[in-house]
Amino acid sequence: MTSVMVSRIRRQQIAQLIADGKRLDGRGLKDYRSIQIESGIIGKAEGSARVRLGKTEVMVGVKIDVGEPFSDRPNEGVLTTNAEFVPLASPEFEAGPPGEESMELARVVDRGIRESKAIELEKLCIIPGKKVFVIFVDVYVLNHDGNLIDASTLASIVALMNTKIFKYEIKDGEIEKKPGFSPLPLRDIPISVTLASINGILVVDPWLDEEEVMDARLTIAFSKDGRICAIQKGGSGTLSPQQIIEAANIAKEKSEEIREIVVKS
């Protein structure tokens, strides 16, 4: 429903080019757009990052609070991921309560981080069953030019990598802040790679016009050891089982390239 109108002739052009192994923006089918990463850009946030994926731009801020653990995980910190489609990011975005697309985005980003066990949540317990650190990851979409999932996952993990937690001690069951910070304990760097299927052909990192034309998209996130940690299919088309396996293999290769960029940044 949130569709920027792509004219029929442009649709045809995009699909025909892809059939010839080319793309409208000059990339090859398996090329990712250029990635620019900045980290620690918001001083008030405990962790932050801005990622540009071509013209797509996403900012993530991490805030840390103390709260109650979930009843079934009394010894673990809590991760909360939220995504905002800020109205300045696209003519299609409107202010107001989050829509299904922003909820899906937040949940897919969350899934990659959670299922790879990237954050050592068991180290974020303060008083078992009572007080734990709550990590808020807020995804802020600033410019939408396609593939928000990958840009947001990337920005989130970079923000978490530079997140600091205040030092504390417990006095009479109360938490007392001490000077200094320690880094958020991380054990993994999940990377997601999204592909679109356009007339049955897979392309990596679809930009907005390609997302308008695609039959379906498939996002696959990988943990450091090359295992898949999250998958989400989107769009109202279908994929064949063969395409899914092909996509997983391409995505794995791409995720390794992207992880190298993240580690170097």
Place this chain on the structure above:
Amino acid sequence: MTEKIVLVNEDGIRTDGRKLSELRPIKLEVGILSNADGSAYIEQGKNKILAAVYGPREVHPRHMALPDRALLRCRYHMAPFSVEERKSPAPSRREVELSKVIREAFEPAIFLEKFPRTSIDLFIEVLQADGGTRCAGVTVASLALADAGIPMKDLIVACAAGKAGGHLVLDLNDIEDKEGEADIPVAYMPSFNAVSLLQMDGLLTIEEFQQAINLALEGCKQIYALQKEALKAKYQAIKESTEVTEEE
């Protein structure tokens, strides 16, 4: 922490007595709500789920109507009493996401272009949840759509596979879903060999993932046969009832 639960024992038997690639018992009924244009009910293990379809009907609010096709709307919802701890009846983020992916799973199957300016509203109510509710929900919703007479390219059928207790398993139950290593819900159109819903959480190598997908598709094909039987059973019942009246 509590002791680790044994999800699969040495004999390859699961907590509910099933083998690794065995489905839970499934009961399907078609046409069970009188007000809905189409309805169906599923029990899969301890899952109890109702689906109902209204439409094609006039779209409200009207500005949402599409000039060239029907608007498909889907609501996946869990009853407050369907889970251990009461669930707030307000739609959670999980339910909003699942409603979206289920809608996207059905869009490629329905001939929406046959009913421009109308809406087809699909409601899935989970009355009791025991793991794999989105898949059972898709399976039953498909029957409700067929019962409503909505033209479709194929029935959509869904089933999950995953990894629990170190083994690849079919049709995960609640404990396997929560304590297991990975869960992959898949929705499928068997006649087209096309996957229309795919998600995964957990950790799997690409090889394990490939095997798990194949396992899920095998499960889908088994359930597909049950779906067709359930649809035929409804009309068989009608036929039998008319035969009785004729004799009188």
